[in-house]
Amino acid sequence: xxxxxxxxxxxxxxxxxxxxxxxxxxxxxxxxxxxxxxxxxxxxxxxxxxxxxxxxxxxxxxxxxxxxxxxxxxxxxxxxxxxxxxxxxxxxxxxxxxxxxxxxxxxxxxxxxxxxxxxxxxxxxxxxxxxxxxxxxxxxxxxxxxxxxxxxxxxxxxxxxxxxxxxxxxxxxxxxxxxxxxxxxxxxxxxxxxxxxxxxxxxxxxxxxxxxxxxxxxxxxxxxxxxxxxxxxxxxxxxxxxxxxxxxxxxxxxxxxxxxxxxxxxxxxxxxxxxxxxxxxxxxxxxxxxxxxxxxxxxxxxxxxxxxxxxxxxxxxxxxxxxxxxxxxxxxxxxxxxxxxxxxxxxxxxxxxxxxxxxxxxxxxxxxxxxxxxxxxxxxxxxxxxxxxxxxxxxxxxxxxxxxxxxxxxxxxxxxxxxxxxxxxxxxxxxxxxxxxxxxxxxxxxxxxxxxxxxxxxxxxxxxxx
Amino acid sequence: xxxxxxxxxxxxxxxxxxxxxxxxxxxxxxxxxxxxxxxxxxxxxxxxxxxxxxxxxxxxxxxxxxxxxxxxxxxxxxxxxxxxxxxxxxxxxxxxxxxxxxxxxxxxxxxxxxxxxxxxxxxxxxxxxxxxxxxxxxxxxxxxxxxxxxxxxxxxxxxxxxxxxxxxxxxxxxxxxxxxxxxxxxxxxxxxxxxxxxxxxxxxxxxxxxxxxxxxxxxxxxxxxx
Numbered sequence: 001x002x003x004x005x006x007x008x009x010x011x012x013x014x015x016x017x018x019x020x021x022x023x024x025x026x027x028x029x030x031x032x033x034x035x036x037x038x039x040x041x042x043x044x045x046x047x048x049x050x051x052x053x054x055x056x057x058x059x060x061x062x063x064x065x066x067x068x069x070x071x072x073x074x075x076x077x078x079x080x081x082x083x084x085x086x087x088x089x090x091x092x093x094x095x096x097x098x099x100x101x102x103x104x105x106x107x108x109x110x111x112x113x114x115x116x117x118x119x120x121x122x123x124x125x126x127x128x129x130x131x132x133x134x135x136x137x138x139x140x141x142x143x144x145x146x147x148x149x150x151x152x153x154x155x156x157x158x159x160x161x162x163x164x165x166x167x168x169x170x171x172x173x174x175x176x177x178x179x180x181x182x183x184x185x186x187x188x189x190x191x192x193x194x195x196x197x198x199x200x201x202x203x204x205x206x207x208x209x210x211x212x213x214x215x216x217x218x219x220x221x222x223x224x225x226x227x228x229x230x231x232x233x234x235x236x237x238x239x240x241x242x243x244x245x246x247x248x249x250x251x252x253x254x255x256x257x258x259x260x261x262x263x264x265x266x267x268x269x270x271x272x273x274x275x276x277x278x279x280x281x282x283x284x285x286x287x288x289x290x291x292x293x294x295x296x297x298x299x300x301x302x303x304x305x306x307x308x309x310x311x312x313x314x315x316x317x318x319x320x321x322x323x324x325x326x327x328x329x330x331x332x333x334x335x336x337x338x339x340x341x342x343x344x345x346x347x348x349x350x351x352x353x354x355x356x357x358x359x360x361x362x363x364x365x366x367x368x369x370x371x372x373x374x375x376x377x378x379x380x381x382x383x384x385x386x387x388x389x390x391x392x393x394x395x396x397x398x399x400x401x402x403x404x405x406x407x408x409x410x411x412x413x414x415x416x417x418x419x420x421x422x423x424x425x426x427x428x429x430x431x432x433x434x435x436x437x438x439x440x441x442x443x444x445x446x447x448x449x450x451x452x453x454x455x456x457x458x459x460x461x462x463x464x465x466x
Numbered sequence: 467x468x469x470x471x472x473x474x475x476x477x478x479x480x481x482x483x484x485x486x487x488x489x490x491x492x493x494x495x496x497x498x499x500x501x502x503x504x505x506x507x508x509x510x511x512x513x514x515x516x517x518x519x520x521x522x523x524x525x526x527x528x529x530x531x532x533x534x535x536x537x538x539x540x541x542x543x544x545x546x547x548x549x550x551x552x553x554x555x556x557x558x559x560x561x562x563x564x565x566x567x568x569x570x571x572x573x574x575x576x577x578x579x580x581x582x583x584x585x586x587x588x589x590x591x592x593x594x595x596x597x598x599x600x601x602x603x604x605x606x607x608x609x610x611x612x613x614x615x616x617x618x619x620x621x622x623x624x625x626x627x628x629x630x631x632x633x634x635x636x637x638x639x640x641x642x643x644x645x646x647x648x649x650x651x652x653x654x655x656x657x658x659x660x661x662x663x664x665x666x667x668x669x670x671x672x673x674x675x676x677x678x679x680x681x682x683x684x685x686x687x688x689x690x691x692x
Contacts, residue, residue, distance in 0.1 A: 001672065001676055002672050002673060002676035002677055002680075005668055005669055005672045006669060006672070006673070008665070009665055009668075009669045012649075012653055012657060012661075012662070012665060013649060015652065016652050016653070054652075056611055057652070058651075058652040059502070059611065062502055062608075062609065062610075062611065063502070066502065066504070068500065068502060068504065069500070069502030069609075070499070070500060070502060070648075071648075071651075071652065072651065072652065073499060073526050073648045073651065074524050074526060075647070075651065076524065077524070077612070078651040078652060081652070082655055118654065121654050121655055121656065122654065122655060124652045124653055124654050125653075125654030125655060125656065125657075126654075127653075127654075128653050128654045128657065129654075157683070157684040157685075158684045158685060160684075161680055161681065161684040165677075169677070436470075439468060439469075439470040439471035439474065439681070439685045440470045440471065440473065440474035441474065442471055442474065442681055442684070442685075443470065443471035443472060443473065443474025443475035443476075443477075443478070443678070443681045444474040444475065444477065444478045446475055446677045446680070446681055447474060447475035447476070447477070447478030447479035447480075447482070447677070447678075448478050448479075448482070449677075450475075450479050450673045450674075450677045451478060451479050451482030451483065451486075453673055454482065454483065454486060454670075454673060455482065455486060457669070458486060458490070458638075461645055461649060462638060462645070464648075464649070465644075465645040465646075465648040465649050466495055466638060466641045466644070466645050466648075
């Protein structure tokens with residue numbers, strides 16, 4: 001209930017189009033709802049006339065990324081906007097290329113009923129409706145983290161609560177999940193896949209879990225191309241389950257066949273449609289340099305400099321702005337970079353938060369070391385594969401995009417599909433705390449997260465509205 | 467056990483809430499509203515006795531000051547005046563005369579007399595009262611959608627950097643009603659200020675109580691026996 005209320009609050013507090021690429025995602029959903037077609041028409045406009053005028057009325061484009069600019073505060077202009085009437089032609093003349101137009105369509109199809117339901121109101125009522133329709137994904141993400149902790153630690157409520165509290169109350173997760181973006185669905189689907197995968201690896205699940213995890217992985221791929229990074233981990237889970245169930249190679253082959261067929265049945269129609277419409281089925285990397293042009297030496301240097309101070313023998317990789325860039329991108333943007341990343345905590349807050357995260361990481365490692373002999377190595381391989389392939393994929397994409405644009409494109413929220421694993425780390429850290437201090441430690445941790453929610457809402461409200 | 471969890475939550479959350487309230491009560495916000503124009507460079511060159519006006523500007527809130535940036539082309543400061551006029555009738559609503567006691571390219575806070583009430587459509591005009599030219603800072607005409615600047619009646623193609631200041635700085639808590647009013651705009655016609663007040667109350671209560679209940683339930687004897 002707290003997560004639901006917080007999600008709805010974020011959906012109604014953040015000004016329209018003041019979340020990353022929200023204008024492009026709204027344009028995508030409107031293209032499906034009004035034109036019955038996916039966007040990407042080279043002759044089409046980025047967004048419809050109605051959306052362009054709406055963005056003007058709300059001062060959205062000027063406000064994006066500019067801390068000193070505020071959204072429109074004039075009641076008179078707001079009322080004038082409400083009186084404006086738009087024809088179907090003005091709502092359906094978008095459909096052109098935009099940053100979201102290469103995304104797969106699943107999430108946007110899901111939004112269409114919410115868009116239609118609010119069609120009696122203005123465009124901003126429809127944006128609010130689509131945001132609210134995204135909030136249930138946050139609940140799924142939280143539930144998945146809870147269930148995953150149950151698989152890993154057994155039904156130990158404090159540990160499950162610790163794990164679930166991370167996606168439930170980390171403000172950036174609520175902010176992103178309560179805006180119009182496929183990331184909200186992405187986090188939920190990755191969460192379910194990680195839970196099902198853990199069930200398979202530990203043999204707490206059955207054959208149906210193979211079908212379920214492959215269907216979920218396919219849905220994730222249909223939501224955002226980032227989810228191809230999930231497939232190696234899913235393969236590991238399926239094969240581990242088959243091997244551990246006994247029956248030899250034949251059983252492994254049968255499990256792989258079931259997995260492949262399930263994936264094909266769910267994701268196949270999209271590949272057919274994409275082929276017919278001559279659009280990339282996984283076009284996340286539109287605008288990037290071809291893989292054949294990649295200089296692997298430079299790529300390695302970029303990755304090293306991303307995480308470590310630049311060593312004397314390494315040539316400086318120009319697009320990296322700060323050293324280490326990982327602190328800026330992965331940490332600071334995960335802890336708080338609202339709006340179009342411009343609305344931030346004071347610098348000292350990040351330092352304090354970094355100290356807390358570091359302490360949790362150390363405690364988690366200590367707990368892991370203590371349980372080393374009882375740990376299931378394949379579970380670590382499964383989680384490690386999901387995390388490493390995602391991070392490697394993000395670096396690969398970012399490097400190729402930076403080759404063309406000279407700008408780094410990754411954001412902290414791109415790591416949020418791994419939130420349930422972060423939740424496990426918190427739960428694991430809790431086991432390192434002496435038993436009599438555990439309730440207080442968990443209460444303080446959750447109190448801190450709830451306080452972060454309040455402060456983040458205040459930060460965003462004062463940035464945009466005073 | 468469950469009591470310790472609730473105490474842990476209450477201590478951290480309560481302390482944070484107290485800090486938030488103190489910040490909200492003690493911070494000081496002098497900016498009433500802004501055109502949202504960046505001060506990129508001197509965009510309008512005012513020769514002797516020329517006047518540049520930015521119009522029409524809706525006064526969202528009462529103000530009696532304006533923040534501007536002027537340049538003197540590396541000379542000492544020189545006299546100028548700032549007039550606020552009705553954008554419709556042209557009658558003067560407020561005025562300030564500034565002497566030479568300022569430096570090149572300094573951001574200046576000009577106090578106007580009398581204050582200008584909310585709800586007006588105004589023009590803010592800067593007149594060069596000296597022989598030497600003045601540069602008025604601002605940015606491209608795209609910066610502010612609803613107004614633009616005119617030099618002696620002709621469009622300049624630029625917006626002036628103008629920030630409007632309230633007579634007395636106010637704390638965020640005092641500004642809460644206007645914050646709520648601004649937040650309720652452009653979220654659909656059903657999103658009224660009343661809804662936002664209710665939402666604020668609910669989110670405060672929910673964040674205060676439900677996580678604490680979750681911690682208590684997690685350490686309750688029934689949870690441990692599962």
